[in-house]
Amino acid sequence: MKAIHNLIQSIKPHFEEGGKLSRFWVVFDSLETFAFTPGHVTHSGAHIRDGIDLKRTMFLVIVAMIPCLLFGMWNIGHQYHLSLGQTSDLLANVLVGAWKVIPLIVVSYGVGLGIEFIFAGMRGHSINEGYLVSGMLIPLIMPVDVPLWMVALAVAFAVVVAKEVFGGTGMNILNVALTARAFLFFAYPKQLSGEIWIHDVAASKAGGMLVDGYTGATALGHLAGTVGTAADQASAATMSLFADGGMFSLSNCFLGLIPGSVGETSALACLIGAAVLIWTGIGSWRVIASFLAGGLVMGFLFNLIGANAYMTISPIHQVVMGGFMFGMVFMATDPVSAAQTDTGKLWYGFFGGLFSIMIRVFNPAYPEGVMMAILFMNVMAPLIDHYVIEANIKRREKRLAAATA
Amino acid sequence: MSKTLRIKKGVDIRLTGEPALTCGNAPNPKVVAVQPTDFPGVTPKLAVKEGTQVQAGEALFYDKTYTAVMFASPVSGTVKEVVRGAKRRILAVVVEADGTDNAKDFGAWNGGDRDALVAHMAAGGAFATMRQRPFDVVANPADTPRAIYVSGFDSAPLAVDTGVATEGRMDDLQRGIDALGVLAGQGGVHVGTRAGDNTLAGLNGCTTTSFSGPHPAGNVGVQIHHTAPINKGEVIWTMGLQDVINLGAFLRTGRYTADRVVALGGSEMNDPRHIRTVAGIKLSDLGVQANAGARVISGSVLTGTSAGAEGYLGAFATQVVALPEGHDPKFLLTEGWLSPGLNKFSMSRAYPTWLMPKSKQYTLDTNQNGEDRAFVVSGQYEAVFPFDIFPVHLIKSIMVNDIDAMEKLGIYEVAPEDFALCEFVCTSKIPVQSIIRDGLDALKVELG
Numbered sequence: 001m002k003a004i005h006n007l008i009q010s011i012k013p014h015f016e017e018g019g020k021l022s023r024f025w026v027v028f029d030s031l032e033t034f035a036f037t038p039g040h041v042t043h044s045g046a047h048i049r050d051g052i053d054l055k056r057t058m059f060l061v062i063v064a065m066i067p068c069l070l071f072g073m074w075n076i077g078h079q080y081h082l083s084l085g086q087t088s089d090l091l092a093n094v095l096v097g098a099w100k101v102i103p104l105i106v107v108s109y110g111v112g113l114g115i116e117f118i119f120a121g122m123r124g125h126s127i128n129e130g131y132l133v134s135g136m137l138i139p140l141i142m143p144v145d146v147p148l149w150m151v152a153l154a155v156a157f158a159v160v161v162a163k164e165v166f167g168g169t170g171m172n173i174l175n176v177a178l179t180a181r182a183f184l185f186f187a188y189p190k191q192l193s194g195e196i197w198i199h200d201v202a203a204s205k206a207g208g209m210l211v212d213g214y215t216g217a218t219a220l221g222h223l224a225g226t227v228g229t230a231a232d233q234a235s236a237a238t239m240s241l242f243a244d245g246g247m248f249s250l251s252n253c254f255l256g257l258i259p260g261s262v263g264e265t266s267a268l269a270c271l272i273g274a275a276v277l278i279w280t281g282i283g284s285w286r287v288i289a290s291f292l293a294g295g296l297v298m299g300f301l302f303n304l305i306g307a308n309a310y311m312t313i314s315p316i317h318q319v320v321m322g323g324f325m326f327g328m329v330f331m332a333t334d335p336v337s338a339a340q341t342d343t344g345k346l347w348y349g350f351f352g353g354l355f356s357i358m359i360r361v362f363n364p365a366y367p368e369g370v371m372m373a374i375l376f377m378n379v380m381a382p383l384i385d386h387y388v389i390e391a392n393i394k395r396r397e398k399r400l401a402a403a404t405a
Numbered sequence: 406m407s408k409t410l411r412i413k414k415g416v417d418i419r420l421t422g423e424p425a426l427t428c429g430n431a432p433n434p435k436v437v438a439v440q441p442t443d444f445p446g447v448t449p450k451l452a453v454k455e456g457t458q459v460q461a462g463e464a465l466f467y468d469k470t471y472t473a474v475m476f477a478s479p480v481s482g483t484v485k486e487v488v489r490g491a492k493r494r495i496l497a498v499v500v501e502a503d504g505t506d507n508a509k510d511f512g513a514w515n516g517g518d519r520d521a522l523v524a525h526m527a528a529g530g531a532f533a534t535m536r537q538r539p540f541d542v543v544a545n546p547a548d549t550p551r552a553i554y555v556s557g558f559d560s561a562p563l564a565v566d567t568g569v570a571t572e573g574r575m576d577d578l579q580r581g582i583d584a585l586g587v588l589a590g591q592g593g594v595h596v597g598t599r600a601g602d603n604t605l606a607g608l609n610g611c612t613t614t615s616f617s618g619p620h621p622a623g624n625v626g627v628q629i630h631h632t633a634p635i636n637k638g639e640v641i642w643t644m645g646l647q648d649v650i651n652l653g654a655f656l657r658t659g660r661y662t663a664d665r666v667v668a669l670g671g672s673e674m675n676d677p678r679h680i681r682t683v684a685g686i687k688l689s690d691l692g693v694q695a696n697a698g699a700r701v702i703s704g705s706v707l708t709g710t711s712a713g714a715e716g717y718l719g720a721f722a723t724q725v726v727a728l729p730e731g732h733d734p735k736f737l738l739t740e741g742w743l744s745p746g747l748n749k750f751s752m753s754r755a756y757p758t759w760l761m762p763k764s765k766q767y768t769l770d771t772n773q774n775g776e777d778r779a780f781v782v783s784g785q786y787e788a789v790f791p792f793d794i795f796p797v798h799l800i801k802s803i804m805v806n807d808i809d810a811m812e813k814l815g816i817y818e819v820a821p822e823d824f825a826l827c828e829f830v831c832t833s834k835i836p837v838q839s840i841i842r843d844g845l846d847a848l849k850v851e852l853g
Contacts, residue, residue, distance in 0.1 A: 005734065033776060036734035037741040041771040045821075045838035046707045046828045047700065047728060048418070051749030051756055053775025054832055055742040057782060060755055128778060170779030170833070281754040284784060340783040341795060389795055393813045400636040 008032050026120045030127035057282055058129040064276035064283070065136055065330065068263035071256055073097030075266070076144050079259050080199040085211040100199055101262055104139035107148050111155040112138075119164045130169030130176070130336075131159065137177035137330055140263025141323065141371075142184075145196035150188060154180040174378045175337045178327075178371055185371070197221075197259040218260050219248040220322045224364035226309045235309040242313060253320040261323060270325035283333040286345040287352075291328040294353025295319040302361055310361050318357050327370035328353065337378040341388040348384050352377040409600050410631050412618030414791040416752055416826060418562045420706065421766045422727075424668040424677045428569045431682035433504060435690050437480050438488075438497040439465050443720035444533065445842070446542025446849065449476070449495045457484045461508035462530060462661030465498040471546055477530025479663035479683045481507040497717065514584070514656035519549075522587050530663075531655045534648040534720065538626065538641045540849045541820035550642040552592025552633065553585045555649055557613075558599040560623030561705035561825075563670035565723040568604045569679045570647055570666040577653030578646070579608060584656055585649065586610045588642070597628035621791065626823045630792050635818045645721060665723060667691070671706070672768040673699035673727035686718050688725060695727035700771050702726045707825035708838070731772025742775075749774075752788065752830045778833035786837075789826035792818065796827055800837060803844030808851050811844055820845075 008031075014021045015028035032038075034055075042049060077093025112135045113127075120127045138155060158180035163172045184192055195202040201216035215222075219242070226235040241247045252258050256266025263269075277283025299315025306312050319325065332338060332352050339348035352373050359369030366372055441449040448469035453459060459482065464475035482502040490496045511529040514522070523546045526532040537544040544550070558567045571578055585594045593612060598605045600617035614632055616622040625643045635641050644652070647665060654662040663684040670677045675694040682691055688701060695701050695714065703712040704722040712718075718725065735741040746756035750767045758765070786796040794815040802810035821838040828837040 005736070035737055035741075037737070037772070037775065039732040039734045040773045040776070041700075041731050042773050044836050046825050047702055047709065047711065047726075047771050048420075048706050048769040048829065049772070049774045049834065050753065050830045050832075051746060051751040051774050052753045052830075052832050053742055053834070054778050054781060055775070056755050057753075057832055059742060126776060130781070168779070170781045279754065282782075335783045336781055338783070340797065342784060342787060345784075385798075389798055389814070392793065392795060392815075395793070396636075396813070396815055399634065400638075403636045403639070 004035060008035065023121065026117055026127060030117075030120075033126065054129045058132045060280050060282045061133045061277065061330070062136055064273040065133075065140065065263070067269035067272040068140055068266065068326065068330075069101070069136070071266045071269040072140060072263040073101050075256055076100050076199055076262065078257065079144075083198050083201055083204055083211060083214045083216070084209055096199060100144055101139060103148055104142055104146075104151060104262065105136070107151050108138045108155055109135040111152045112159050115156060115159045115164070119168065123168075125168075128169035130163070134158070134163075134176040134180075138180050140330075141177060141181050141261050141326065143192065143196040143261055144199050144259075145201070146184070147191070150184055150191070151180075153187075154183045157183045170336055172336055173382075174375055175331050175334045178331055178375055178378075181371055182375060185368075197261075216259065218322065218367070219253065219258055220360055220367035222248070223310050223313070224360075224367045239309050239312075242317065248321070250314075250317050250320065253317065261326075264323040264326035267320035267325040270329045274329040277329065277333065283329070284335070284338070284345050286342060287333050287338055287349040288328055290346045290349030291332050291353040291356075292319060294350040294355075295324055295328070295357050296353075297350075298354045298357035302357070319353075322360065323368055323370045324353075324356055327356065327374050331370075331374050332377070337381065339381040339384045339388075341385050344381070344384040344388045348377055348381050351380070407598070407606075407613040407615050409615045409617060411600075412616055412622040412627060412631070412791045414787070415560075415619035415621050415789050416830075417560070417619040417763070418706075418750060418769075418829070419764065419766045420562045420671065421768045422671040422674050422677045423563060423766070424565075424670040424679055424724075426566055426569055426679065428572070428666060428679040428681055431680045431686065431691050434480055434502050434683055434686040436485070436499060436501055436687040437478070437482075437683065437685040438499045438687070438717040439476055439478065439685050440497045440717065440720065441466065441476070441495050442497075444476070444543045445845075446540065447474075447476075451487065451495065451498070453484045453498070455484055455487055458482075459484060459500060461506070462511065463509050464530065465500070466495070468543065471527075471543075473524065473527040473546055474532050474543065475528055475530050476533050477661045477663075479661070479685050481505050508660040510659050511655070511661070512659045514659075519587055522584060526584075526652065526655070529655055529659075530661045531652045534644060534651075536643045538629070538635055538643065538820065539817035540845045541822075542845075542849065544642050545640075548640045548642075549590045550588070550592075550640045551590050552595055553589040553642045553644065554595045554597070554625050554629050555582070555585070555611075555644055555646055556597045556623055556625040556628055557605045557646055558597070558602065558623045559705075559723065560599075560620035561707055561724070562620070563668060563677075563724060563726055564623070564705065565666055565668040565679065567599065567602060567646065570723070571604060571650065574650045574654075575607070577650045577657060578605075579610075580653030580656055581649035581651075582608055582611050582653075584652055585644065592633065592641075595628070595632060597623070597625070599623070618791075621789075621823060621826060624820075624823055626818060626820050627791050630818055634793075637812060637817055639817075645723070647723060648721075665718065667718065667722070668724045669693060669726075670724060671695075671699075671702075671726035671728050673729055674725075682718070684718060684720050684722075688712055688716055688718060689714050691718065691725065693725055693727070696729075698730055699727040700730050702728065705825075706769075707829060708822045729768070729770040731770035731774075733772075735772065752785070753832070773834050775832070775834050777835075780833055780835065782832045785830050785832060786824075786827040789830055790824070792823065794818065796824065796837075799844075800824075800835070800840055803840050803847070806847060808848060811848055816841075816844055816848060 077096035081088035162179035195216040299318035302311035355373035356370040449466040535544040702709040
């Protein structure tokens with residue numbers, strides 16, 4: 001460690017002003033501060049400071065995502081082999097998953113951090129840690145067979161348009177990772193609604209190797225197909241998939257043994273992540289709890305209405321399907337784009353959960369309602385905070401009026 | 406039986422090197438400085454020149470606006486130096502003590518009306534330690550405050566003990582409180598005490614409220630907020646407990662008194678204890694023995710100034726703390742952001758130390774523990790800020806210099822010290838206290 005320190009110090013002059021490599025100062029600086037928390041001492045105000053910094057914060061979010069990542073990798077292989085009717089072991093599953101996921105991660109971090117470096121260099125500030133989390137979130141919310149060039153494009157769009165134009169980490173209005181996902185959704189609707197949720201499902205189908213009943217669609221995709229049709233034979237067939245023993249049974253959805261985006265399928269893995277975030281205090285329990293409550297309430301209301309088959313799905317089943325849990329734990333809790341006041345967080349989360357279920361049921365064109373709901377609430381968050389703060393201001397004015405009366 | 410209020414938000418940072426509850430007398434001061442920078446809002450006008458002989462209690466400088474408010478020399482001696490900084494701003498007036506106890510006699514106070522008392526205190530230097538809110542500046546003697554608040558305890562880490570500080574001086578404290586009662590408007594005098602501590606229970610002529618809970622429960626701003634918050638247009642005066650005692654002594658004897666019981670503490674402080682001395686003493690004369698390379702702070706670790714062993718005890722400081730400097734870079738795996746962090750203190754539970762008992766003491770250094778960043782994490786400040794005020798939004802309104810928003814968001818109630826814990830816990834290492842000071846200054850200029 002002393003040796004590393006000496007090595008860094010010995011090459012430092014090359015990157016400092018006037019050195020040969022001074023244009024790469026940002027790269028050097030971020031690597032140096034990555035390895036060593038700088039010896040900056042406090043110069044004004046409090047002489048001692050809390051041990052936490054942004055690197056630790058972001059690192060803990062990554063830790064919380066690990067269960068989703070690992071399970072997602074395994075599940076890609078699992079779904080692939082299921083679709084072919086083959087049995088497989090743990091290693092084979094993980095290898096297929098790794099083959100799909102590692103390139104996604106490399107592209108996401110490569111493109112994203114590359115752009116961050118360019119902007120940091122242009123602006124002359126050090127690299128912020130925000131993209132460490134976004135860069136891991138993006139692969140986890142991608143369809144399994146999404147082309148890598150699309151991912152690269154989505155990442156570039158999200159980092160530049162959602163984040164850097166607003167001033168970088170801490171300044172963005174929309175969640176960066178969700179913006180990447182939304183970009184793909186709207187820019188390439190055809191490809192994204194295609195057969196990309198199970199590895200190689202299109203090729204398997206063409207080769208006639210696909211097991212009967214496999215369409216490669218997600219749970220929400222199946223359900224979206226029932227909307228607008230009466231409770232007839234077709235929707236009954238779909239609904240049977242969601243009954244006990246069906247492909248999308250409650251336990252399969254909860255454990256995540258279903259096709260979907262890379263890291264979103266397992267509600268259990270998401271809940272482990274939630275436990276980590278709440279336990280460390282990094283994620284807001286207010287957002288997570290109220291988001292869940294919002295989703296359950298909407299699911300319950302739909303049960304009461306029961307106008308079509310989709311509405312009859314139980315609230316619990318609704319919240320463990322699709323990206324609801326993943327969005328709730330990792331997207332809605334993004335402190336920059338969420339509401340910032342404690343009261344605001346409750347409203348923000350509640351309506352986020354409510355709209356997630358509402359959108360997916362009302363509008364089959366947007367099977368994944370959680371993405372739209374959270375982006376919408378990102379935009380609404382400042383408004384929510386505004387009203388919370390206005391209430392505080394009113395309280396103060398009332399106090400003044402009482403004092404002067 | 407006084408009312409007890411529980412402050413829920415905040416945190417007690419337990420540091421190693423707690424001062425023992427013993428109190429000796431410091432050696433007689435050889436050099437003393439009065440630093441105008443300790444008195445926010447004051448533009449000093451010198452009353453002496455280098456070489457002037459002064460008695461204890463004689464004015465060294467006075468305020469340009471409130472010309473009656475004198476800032477007195479704590480000792481008898483010769484003005485050795487007027488230290489100036491950029492733009493010839495006066496940083497300190499240094500007096501070399503002659504070792505005698507010659508003191509200007511202002512005459513014992515035998516009662517009189519409010520105006521006479523204000524004039525008496527101002528002339529004798531005893532008004533200089535009166536602060537006002539809003540703006541957290543030296544009070545305007547022409548105002549009549551709604552109430553006067555005195556915090557009877559200090560909840561900051563390694564703080565001075567109320568029992569030690571008031572020992573043998575309860576009579577002067579009562580005399581001081583009585584005088585404040587003459588000065589205060591209809592709201593009277595309020596003393597905040599620590600729940601369970603009866604040291605100040607016998608005080609008369611004031612409303613005592615006891616507070617339980619973590620720091621900043623001892624901050625006078627918190628105590629005001631939880632008893633009768635300051636509205637726009639109101640003025641509250643505040644005075645430190647030991648300054649009230651000194652006021653009482655001044656009124657009794659007619660001699661300016663700047664006694665201080667100071668807590669010496671911190672991991673780098675040898676023999677942490679309490680010591681009795683005078684405000685403004687040179688720290689090396691105080692007998693402070695800190696380890697080499699340590700940072701010596703006049704005041705608390707959260708709000709004090711880095712004085713160095715050759716610096717002086719600040720006018721309002723009741724502690725001297727020595728902490729290790731944190732110049733060494735911290736390798737990510739052993740001490741940095743990926744380390745287990747078994748010796749790191751954090752409000753955030755990001756390090757496992759939050760599982761330790763609350764009484765565990767930490768040796769913290771002055772490393773910033775991270776780089777400067779934009780606001781990212783929310784809800785952190787609120788957890789240590791016991792006001793019905795949105796701290797981050799107030800700070801942002803100051804950053805964009807929006808006077809109207811600052812007023813609406815409640816800037817009248819706060820002082821930089823109330824935000825010290827926000828600054829401590831901040832993930833993004835934002836210099837919160839200096840931002841608040843800027844905001845208060847900007848507002849004061851705006852309102853004239």
